[in-house]
Amino acid sequence: MGTPSDREKTEWYFQRYVAHLPAAGEIVCFDRSWYNRAGVEHVMGFCTKLQYREFMQTCPQFEQMLVRSGIILLKYWFSVSDEEQERRFQSRLTDPARRWKLSPMDLQSRDCWVEYSMAKDAMFAHTNIPEAPWFTVEADDKKRARLNCISHILTKVPYVDMTPEPFDLPPRQPAPDDYIRPPINEQFFVPRVY
Numbered sequence: 001m002g003t004p005s006d007r008e009k010t011e012w013y014f015q016r017y018v019a020h021l022p023a024a025g026e027i028v029c030f031d032r033s034w035y036n037r038a039g040v041e042h043v044m045g046f047c048t049k050l051q052y053r054e055f056m057q058t059c060p061q062f063e064q065m066l067v068r069s070g071i072i073l074l075k076y077w078f079s080v081s082d083e084e085q086e087r088r089f090q091s092r093l094t095d096p097a098r099r100w101k102l103s104p105m106d107l108q109s110r111d112c113w114v115e116y117s118m119a120k121d122a123m124f125a126h127t128n129i130p131e132a133p134w135f136t137v138e139a140d141d142k143k144r145a146r147l148n149c150i151s152h153i154l155t156k157v158p159y160v161d162m163t164p165e166p167f168d169l170p171p172r173q174p175a176p177d178d179y180i181r182p183p184i185n186e187q188f189f190v191p192r193v194y
Contacts, residue, residue: 001016001030064131076137077124077135079136
C-alpha cells in the first residue's frame with residue numbers, strides 16, 4: 001500500500017487496512033502492512049512517539065480481534081544479514097536493471113540499519129502474541145526463502161489437496177498408413193526474437 005492520503009492520515013490507524021481484509025475463502029498478502037508504524041514510520045520520524053506507543057499497545061488487541069473473528073493471521077519477517085543487505089544495495093548501484101529499486105528513502109534508511117534492528121526487536125517483543133506469532137524466514141537466498149515461506153504457510157492453513165491421483169497414460173494411437181501431413185505454412189509461425 002502506498003503512502004497514506006491526507007484523509008487516511010486522519011483515520012484510525014488500522015482503518016485503511018481493514019478495507020483490504022479477506023472474506024471467507026480469500027487470501028490477502030500485505031507487504032509490511034500496519035507494521036510500517038513500528039518500523040519505518042518510527043525510525044524515520046513519520047509518526048509521533050504517542051502514535052508509536054499507541055500502535056504497540058493496540059496492535060496485539062487488533063490482531064486478537066482478527067483471529068477471534070476467524071481470520072488466519074500469519075506474520076513473517078524475512079531476515080537478511082548485514083552483508084547480504086549491503087551486497088543488494090551495491091548490486092542496485094551497479095546494475096542499471098535494478099537501479100530503479102533504489103529510492104531516496106532506501107538510501108536514507110541504509111544509514112539507519114541499527115535503528116531498524118532495534119525497532120524490529122521492540123516490535124517483536126510487543127506483538128509476538130500466541131494468537132498470531134511472528135515467524136522468521138532466513139532470506140539471504142531469496143528463492144529458498146520464498147519456497148520455505150510457502151511451505152510453512154501450507155502447514156498453517158487447512159486445505160484440501162486437489163492433486164489428481166496418478167494414472168497410467170495409454171499409448172497414443174498411431175497415424176493411419178495413408179495419412180499425409182500437410183506442408184507447414186511459414187505464416188503460422190511467430191518469428192523468434194533474440
